[in-house]
Amino acid sequence: MTDVKTIHTATLEVGDRIRMLRIKQNRTLQEVADSCGLSKSMISKIENDKAIPSVATLVKIAQVLGTTISGLLEKEGWDKPIMTPQSEAISKLVKTEKGYMIFPFASEFHQKKMQPFLFTAKKDEVVPHLLTHEGEEFVYVIDGSMKMQVGDTEYMLKAGDSLYFNALQKHGIMPLSDEVHYLDIFV
Template sequence: MDIGSRIKLIRKQQNRTQDEIALQCGFTKSLLSKIENGKTMPPVATLMKISEALGIRVSDLLEEQPRPGTIFNTADQTRDPNRWVKTDKGYSFYAYASERRDKAMQPYLFRARKDEVKAHSLSHRGEEFIYMLSGIMKYRIGQVEYTLHPGDGIYFNSLEDHMLIPQTDTVEYLALFADDRD
C-alpha cells in the first residue's frame, strides 16, 4: 500500500473528512485528495502535518508492518531505488528505521538535484538536525542563509520557515527530525 492510500485508510478509520484534515493541516482539500489518490508526493514537512492531524507518526505512513526493538538498515537498502520516496518538490528521501514505532526522532537520507528542486519553504513541529554528506547547498532558516559543505551540520527549530537550495548538481544530507510530542 502506498503512502496516499495509507493516509486515506487511517483517515476513514477515524471517521474524518478530507475537509477536516486539510483544515487542520493548513492546506486545501484538493491537495489532500491528490496525495491520497497518489497524484502528488508531498515533502516530509507536509507528511508531518498530516500525521500530526491524524494523531500518528510519519513512520506509520511509510511502513505498514511495525517492528519493535533495534532496526538495522544496510547500505544495500539505502541504494535500493524502490525504498526511496520521490517528492513533488524535486528531492528524494530514504527513511531509516521507518518500521520502528514510537521513535523520539526520525532519521532521513535526502538527495536533491539542483535542476529538479522546486523553490519552496517548509515549516513543521519539532526540531531538525542536518549533516551534509556530499555536495554544497544553501539552507535558509528564517531570514538567514547558510552554506553547507560536507561535514557541516546545522540544528534548528523546524517551526521556522526553512528551504534548501542545492549549489552543486547533487547534494546528499542526513536529517534527523525530533518529534516534540509527548
C-alpha cells in the same frame, strides 16, 4: 474464528499506523496517493478506517512509507533495533512533489522520538519552497553542497557541515552541487 477476529482487529488499526507514518514523515495525503497510484480520498478513507485496503494496496502503501506489510499490521515488535543496509536506503529513495528524494530510516520503529531521513537533491530539480513544522531539526551533509535558508538567514553547507534549528522557523534547501546527499533528523 479467533484468527479472523485477530486479522480484522489488525486491519482496523492499519489506518492509524499509515497516518502516523505519513505524518511523521511530513508527507501529504496527495504525496502518498500519487506515489501509490491511488486517489487522495482513498488514502484518507484507509487512514480513517472507512475502507479496508487490499493486500496489493497495502504493499504499495508500505513501500511508499518505507516499511513492510508486517510493519503496518503487526502490533508487536515496533520497538526492536532496526538496521538499514546502505544499499536498501539508496534503492528505496522516493521522489517527492518538491523534487527531492527521501528515505525514512527505521520506519518500523513506530514509537521513536526522532525521525531520521536520507535526502538526495539534484540541482535544477528542487522546487523552491519554505516550510515550517513543530519540533527541531538536525541536518548533516554527507556529500555535495547546498544552500539552506532558516528564517532570514542563508547557510552554505558542504560535506561534513551540519545545522541544528527550531523547525518552526521557515526553512528550505537548494542544491548547489549537481547532487547533494544529507541526513535530516526531525525531533
